[in-house]
Amino acid sequence: MVKFIIVDDEAKEIAHVKSLILEVAEDAEINSFSKINSELKAEIGNTDAHKIYILDIELANKVSGITIAKLIREVDWESEIIFITHHDKMFESTHRSVYEVFDFIEKFHDFDKRFKRALKNILKRNFDNKMFKYSANNVDLNIYYRNLLYIYRDTEERKLIIVTPKNKYKVSMNIKDVFDYLDGRFVQCHRSCIVNKNRVEELNYKEGYFVLDTGEKVYMLSKMNKKMMEND
Amino acid sequence: MIKVIVWIITCFISTFGVTYLYYKLVNCEHINFKTILIFVLGASIITVIKYFEIPIISFCSFFIFYPILFYFMKPLPIKQLMYYVFVVWFLGIVLDLFTMLFVSWLHKAFEFDLLNNWTITSIILTFIVFFCLFIIAHVKKVVTFVNKLYNRLIKIKYSDLLIVFLMLYIFISAFVILTSLPNLSIDILLSLLIFLIIVVFVFLIKYKITEEEIEKYLKTLKDNNDFYITVDDENRIFKHNLMAKMLSIKSVSNKKARKLIDDFLKSYNSNMDFSIHIKDIPYGLNGIIYEKIYPYMGQLNIKIDNKIDFDIFSKLKPRRYNVFVEKMTIVLDNAIQASLKSRTKLLILNLYYEDNQIIIDIKNTFEANLSLDDLGKINYSTKGKKRGLGLFSALRDNEVNLSMKIINDLFVTKIIAKQNLNEEK
Numbered sequence: 049m050v051k052f053i054i055v056d057d058e059a060k061e062i063a064h065v066k067s068l069i070l071e072v073a074e075d076a077e078i079n080s081f082s083k084i085n086s087e088l089k090a091e092i093g094n095t096d097a098h099k100i101y102i103l104d105i106e107l108a109n110k111v112s113g114i115t116i117a118k119l120i121r122e123v124d125w126e127s128e129i130i131f132i133t134h135h136d137k138m139f140e141s142t143h144r145s146v147y148e149v150f151d152f153i154e155k156f157h158d159f160d161k162r163f164k165r166a167l168k169n170i171l172k173r174n175f176d177n178k179m180f181k182y183s184a185n186n187v188d189l190n191i192y193y194r195n196l197l198y199i200y201r202d203t204e205e206r207k208l209i210i211v212t213p214k215n216k217y218k219v220s221m222n223i224k225d226v227f228d229y230l231d232g233r234f235v236q237c238h239r240s241c242i243v244n245k246n247r248v249e250e251l252n253y254k255e256g257y258f259v260l261d262t263g264e265k266v267y268m269l270s271k272m273n274k275k276m277m278e279n280d
Numbered sequence: 281m282i283k284v285i286v287w288i289i290t291c292f293i294s295t296f297g298v299t300y301l302y303y304k305l306v307n308c309e310h311i312n313f314k315t316i317l318i319f320v321l322g323a324s325i326i327t328v329i330k331y332f333e334i335p336i337i338s339f340c341s342f343f344i345f346y347p348i349l350f351y352f353m354k355p356l357p358i359k360q361l362m363y364y365v366f367v368v369w370f371l372g373i374v375l376d377l378f379t380m381l382f383v384s385w386l387h388k389a390f391e392f393d394l395l396n397n398w399t400i401t402s403i404i405l406t407f408i409v410f411f412c413l414f415i416i417a418h419v420k421k422v423v424t425f426v427n428k429l430y431n432r433l434i435k436i437k438y439s440d441l442l443i444v445f446l447m448l449y450i451f452i453s454a455f456v457i458l459t460s461l462p463n464l465s466i467d468i469l470l471s472l473l474i475f476l477i478i479v480v481f482v483f484l485i486k487y488k489i490t491e492e493e494i495e496k497y498l499k500t501l502k503d504n505n506d507f508y509i510t511v512d513d514e515n516r517i518f519k520h521n522l523m524a525k526m527l528s529i530k531s532v533s534n535k536k537a538r539k540l541i542d543d544f545l546k547s548y549n550s551n552m553d554f555s556i557h558i559k560d561i562p563y564g565l566n567g568i569i570y571e572k573i574y575p576y577m578g579q580l581n582i583k584i585d586n587k588i589d590f591d592i593f594s595k596l597k598p599r600r601y602n603v604f605v606e607k608m609t610i611v612l613d614n615a616i617q618a619s620l621k622s623r624t625k626l627l628i629l630n631l632y633y634e635d636n637q638i639i640i641d642i643k644n645t646f647e648a649n650l651s652l653d654d655l656g657k658i659n660y661s662t663k664g665k666k667r668g669l670g671l672f673s674a675l676r677d678n679e680v681n682l683s684m685k686i687i688n689d690l691f692v693t694k695i696i697a698k699q700n701l702n703e704e705k
Binding site: 118121125182184188189191192207209212213216217218220 | 622623630645646647648649650651652653654655656657675684685686687688689
């Protein structure tokens with residue numbers, strides 16, 4: 049059973065959103081709030097269950113939906129957030145990346161259809177928000193598994209390189225140990241490389257490379273690991 | 281045997297009196313089992329010391345036992361704790377003195393033979409002192425005065441205090457030399473005096489240099505601040521007028537010219553978004569923030585959200601304020617440089633106050649090959665070799681807390697300065 053948290057200052061809107069949720073998920077548990085209060089804070093603080101937060105950006109109270117999202121992300125990166133907004137595209141692009149917002153849905157623009165589609169997508173991907181977590185001396189690294197492309201061993205520096213669509217992170221670990229930090233979607237495709245199977249689009253054992261959904265071609269595919277790669 | 285019982289009773293009563301006075305002075309909220317245990321143990325030790333009449337240990341025991349007991353009752357900073365120990369000790373001494381005088385007066389005036397009856401005398405004296413301490417503890421004016429006095433005392437500058445001590449020493453030495461010259465070795469006194477003067481002046485000079493540096497730093501900060509606020513205002517007026525003129529030209533232009541003007545207006549709109557006007561960001565910080573981001577306004581997507589509406593300088597100790605500003609400058613520099621190299625070029629600043637802490641939260645996008653285990657080490661930087669000194673020094677100073685996280689390719693740095701609560705009282 050999925051838990052939904054609605055934060056909206058209009059009772060009519062809450063009722064409408066509730067009815068839409070029940071259309072998509074009949075057994076949904078729904079809690080609603082009109083503003084930030086101790087109960088909502090406690091709800092945010094309880095990270096035992098995965099939740100879907102539906103936040104109105106413009107609340108009558110001083111604390112906006114953005115601030116509530118900030119509070120959620122202080123403790124919980126696994127729950128999903130959907131914003132209901134009047135705001136423009138510029139606003140959307142900024143906060144989408146900062147708070148990992150699933151969607152921004154405009155109130156008066158095809159709302160019902162877009163909202164239900166967003167809910168279905170969230171339920172379909174089944175809260176794929178697990179994170180790779182690594183603590184170095186001065187910095188903590190937290191990346192969603194889904195954003196992690198592959199990990200390989202740099203033979204010169206003798207470090208592991210974690211590759212994401214935008215960055216590369218070097219960590220002092222070996223291939224065997226890094227498996228403790230990963231889940232089943234990561235498979236060893238070469239003696240010095242682990243890949244996120246869900247991000248692979250093409251495998252070429254003959255030439256020894258794989259192609260990722262980002263378009264990157266990586267020459268680290270071994271026939272020896274074919275079985276592991278093809279096992280689901 | 282009676283003597284021992286009397287000692288135990290008197291020691292427990294006087295210890296309870298002293299403890300109760302402290303309890304009221306600092307407004308303790310709760311007493312736990314550990315506190316009671318320390319109280320019983322301490323009072324027993326004092327009983328033994330007093331019973332065997334060891335004067336030096338008896339004097340020291342007050343300053344050893346009570347700070348421990350008081351600390352367990354309410355953990356205060358060491359300076360504050362010692363102040364209260366001294367106040368309680370001083371009040372106890374004064375009360376002892378007056379009680380002794382009172383008993384002596386009774387003895388002389390009415391020829392009561394109290395002083396010869398040791399047991400009764402000590403019990404009476406202890407009870408008188410205990411009741412006085414109990415009454416004092418309930419006089420609100422005394423409690424307020426003691427607390428206010430502490431707030432005043434901590435504001436006294438270190439250099440002023442040293443000068444006062446030096447003057448006191450000179451005065452006392454001069455008095456002692458004048459009154460008992462033949463019995464004293466002047467050489468010892470003089471060498472002590474010279475040593476004290478050297479120590480005091482070394483500290484004084486060091487203190488003065490630091491103080492002047494802080495003053496210069498704050499003056500530069502203030503000048504920058506004023507300058508950037510003026511520039512910001514002028515910039516807004518200029519931009520507003522220019523936009524108005526462009527729109528008036530647009531209204532009489534042909535299609536091609538309109539397209540050009542639209543394109544110009546679009547590119548001219550800065551990517552800067554303040555939750556409020558820059559001058560409303562805490563004084564001092566706004567100048568630095570503006571100075572740092574001004575050259576990149578057109579290139580970066582900047583969001584600034586400020587929830588602090590007071591002067592942060594008044595909430596932090598000067599040194600903490602300086603470290604806070606220094607760390608913010610280092611982090612902001614790094615964040616801007618890293619963000620410029622990324623595709624999204626996002627820079628977000630959140631300033632807020634939470635749980636008696638002033639917090640600056642800086643988030644930026646970045647694209648780099650980052651060695652996580654080397655980040656923050658001396659000479660490690662993505663900018664090149666022999667760089668990275670800023671972050672290294674920022675992490676070294678613990679006056680202000682700095683934490684770094686990478687969350688989904690977003691670099692998040694939190695700078696936290698604890699408020700100086702002593703100043704607030």
